[in-house]
Amino acid sequence: MTQSSSNLWGGRFSSSPEASMFALSRSVHFDWRLAPYDLRSSLAHVEVLESQKIIPSDVAAKIRMALKELQQEVKSGSFGPNESDEDVHSALERGLKEKLGDIGGAIRAGRSRNDQVATDFRLYLIDQMIDIASSLILLEKAITELATNYVDDVAPGFTHLQHAQPVSFGHELAKHAHAVARDVSRIADWLKRSNFSPLGAGALSGSSLPLQPEKTAENLGFSGVVANSIDAVMDRDFAAEALFIIALVGVHISRIGEEWTLWSSTEFGWAKLDDAFSTGSSIMPQKKNPDAAEIARGKSGRFIGNLTGLLTTMKGLAFAYNRDLQEDKEPVFDSVENLLLLLPAVSGMIATTTFDRAKMKAAAPLGFSLATEIADFLVKAGVPFSQAHEAAGACVKVCEGKGIELHQLTDSDLSSIHPQLTGDVRKYLDAMGAISARTSINGTSPASVRKQITELDKQIKEDSSWIADERNRFSGMMSQ
Ligand code: ARG
Numbered sequence: 001m002t003q004s005s006s007n008l009w010g011g012r013f014s015s016s017p018e019a020s021m022f023a024l025s026r027s028v029h030f031d032w033r034l035a036p037y038d039l040r041s042s043l044a045h046v047e048v049l050e051s052q053k054i055i056p057s058d059v060a061a062k063i064r065m066a067l068k069e070l071q072q073e074v075k076s077g078s079f080g081p082n083e084s085d086e087d088v089h090s091a092l093e094r095g096l097k098e099k100l101g102d103i104g105g106a107i108r109a110g111r112s113r114n115d116q117v118a119t120d121f122r123l124y125l126i127d128q129m130i131d132i133a134s135s136l137i138l139l140e141k142a143i144t145e146l147a148t149n150y151v152d153d154v155a156p157g158f159t160h161l162q163h164a165q166p167v168s169f170g171h172e173l174a175k176h177a178h179a180v181a182r183d184v185s186r187i188a189d190w191l192k193r194s195n196f197s198p199l200g201a202g203a204l205s206g207s208s209l210p211l212q213p214e215k216t217a218e219n220l221g222f223s224g225v226v227a228n229s230i231d232a233v234m235d236r237d238f239a240a241e242a243l244f245i246i247a248l249v250g251v252h253i254s255r256i257g258e259e260w261t262l263w264s265s266t267e268f269g270w271a272k273l274d275d276a277f278s279t280g281s282s283i284m285p286q287k288k289n290p291d292a293a294e295i296a297r298g299k300s301g302r303f304i305g306n307l308t309g310l311l312t313t314m315k316g317l318a319f320a321y322n323r324d325l326q327e328d329k330e331p332v333f334d335s336v337e338n339l340l341l342l343l344p345a346v347s348g349m350i351a352t353t354t355f356d357r358a359k360m361k362a363a364a365p366l367g368f369s370l371a372t373e374i375a376d377f378l379v380k381a382g383v384p385f386s387q388a389h390e391a392a393g394a395c396v397k398v399c400e401g402k403g404i405e406l407h408q409l410t411d412s413d414l415s416s417i418h419p420q421l422t423g424d425v426r427k428y429l430d431a432m433g434a435i436s437a438r439t440s441i442n443g444t445s446p447a448s449v450r451k452q453i454t455e456l457d458k459q460i461k462e463d464s465s466w467i468a469d470e471r472n473r474f475s476g477m478m479s480q
Contacts, residue, residue: 008090017236027326028081029086029311032439033333037123038088038116040478041199043067044219045111048430052210055106063107066099089113091450103411109334110202110209114321118198121329123220125242126195127334127474133467136249137159140180140460142347144453147174151446155270156369163367167179167444169360179252182464186245194238196223199435201229204320212461221477234454236314236328243307246335250303253346257297260349264290269464270360275351277345288466292349299342306331314474364431368396373420373428381420390416 007016015023041065044361050060070092073079085091096104151170156163197220200206200213200365206229215224226232263271273290281287313327371392378388394417399406407429414421428434 005021007086007255010091010109015204022086023046025086027087027329028085028091030330030333031117032091033422034088034117034124034329035092035119036071036478037120037127038092039067039071039074040134040480041116041123041216041220042092042107043480044216045199045372046107046220048212048216052212054209054211058108059103060094062100062103063096066096081417087113087117089110089116090288104272110207110211110403111157111199112201112203114203114232115198115201115229118201118233118235121223121332122194122196122198122238125238125332125344126191127337127478129187129190129242129245130467130470130474132246132249132336132339132343133184133463134471135340135347136180136184137352137460137464137467139343139347140177140184140456142350143173143177143180144456144460146173146353147177147449148453150171150357151449153355153357153360154435156363156366158445163363163369164373165369166171166364166434168222168435168446168449169357170446170447170453171444174453174456176252176256177453179255180249180458181456183245183249183252183461184369186248187462188466190238190241192223192244194241195221195223196226197224198226198232198235200225201232204209204230204233205298219477221473230320234317234325236310236325239328239332240307240310240314243303243310243332243335246339247303247307248302251349252302254297256346256350257293257295260293260353261290263355266295272354272356275347277349277352292345296342296346296349299338302338303335306335324369334403361431365405365407365429368399368406370429370431370434371396371467373434374406374425377425377428378418378420383418384421391421395416397420403404 010016016022030152046060046063046067047057049055050057055063069223070079073095079095081088081091082094087093094106096107098104147170148171150173151168152171154166155169155172157165157167157172197213197217198213199216199220217223217225226235260271260273262268264273273293275288278288279291281289293480309331310328313324317324326417374392374395375385375388378391380387381389395409395414398409398413398417400408402408407426411423414425416424428437435444436446441448
């Protein structure tokens, strides 16, 4: 391989990169995703070059026209990278030069690939994180709608995967929507911190040309300029934070996947997945597998891996830009694309699942899950909790010995366990009664859960509105 025709740095070299070096160095096969953002930031750069009279207006007009043509050609696929292009920046500069000859190179004034790539990458991620936020809202809605259907249904609640206390099944489902709501708010925080422009930093130290980085930043919809030019070219916190947000979304979704897999198992038999969100087996005709749930659980591994990989690349980097930073993009592209693939399928799976109310209700009191009610009954009669807990434990022991459930204990069983334990306690040994009594603001009574879901719905409305504003703002800027 000889030196590439679109090489941006040949002047002081007497030989071209050896083929293996060029192959190693090349990133255009993945960073081409940045092309629309690179073109948009080039348009903003040309504007400042012209207004500051760094390039004449007629040159600026030609470059602007050629960049706009390239925007169309990249979109339609009629312009793309070739074998000799190193990265997205060199490929697009080749495109400019093919249209304009040498004056296409005028755009390089005051800019380095170091501030350029950092800018493109931020713009790309802002665009994608807004899409992710929209998909998360759809997931939240799918969860809250399903939860609302099951607010009045009682089911066993678990700790340690053992029956613990009965809960409203709507409460159980809605917990996932709260986690997703936090993910959405993390994207809002991320955006506030990441929406700054690295342009004007040049290679690392800024520029002696009279650029106006504040103007360029504003033109690109950023809320300001990264304050320190050295930081601007090396900082990838925005990428690491985005990968953390995605990894945590992945962890949340993996829990949904795990619960759906368990609930649809023969042993639980609570959930019935829609055929459209299940798959069959090539050998066992009876099988209906919860593959969407399992892939959801599995994807979290790669999301965490991508975060770990990027943090490790960033660790110990000295001074400003180092070529190690070219390794920042693939993990981000991989996480973003996989999450955007995953979210609609998980939302669809959730929206189309039905649960066996009778089976959950029948299971709710099993495993002595109402033993806490006995302790609470005694506490209300003035017995100290430690004693009440002992007595309730003794009830479980007697039941285990006799092979019966708590409500089947006789009056004499009860009074011999504790003098204040009367047959009245049986009134409380009902799963629906137990959940209805838990009326604290965050508790499992259907009335409380309804209020919790109403609050969530409000939050979803507010979040949908800022996400739509950001979407419009960003798309408006990109189409200028
Ligand atoms: N492809 C490079 C990257 O992704 C662009 C920046 C190259 N800068 C340089 N000084 N070689 O990081």
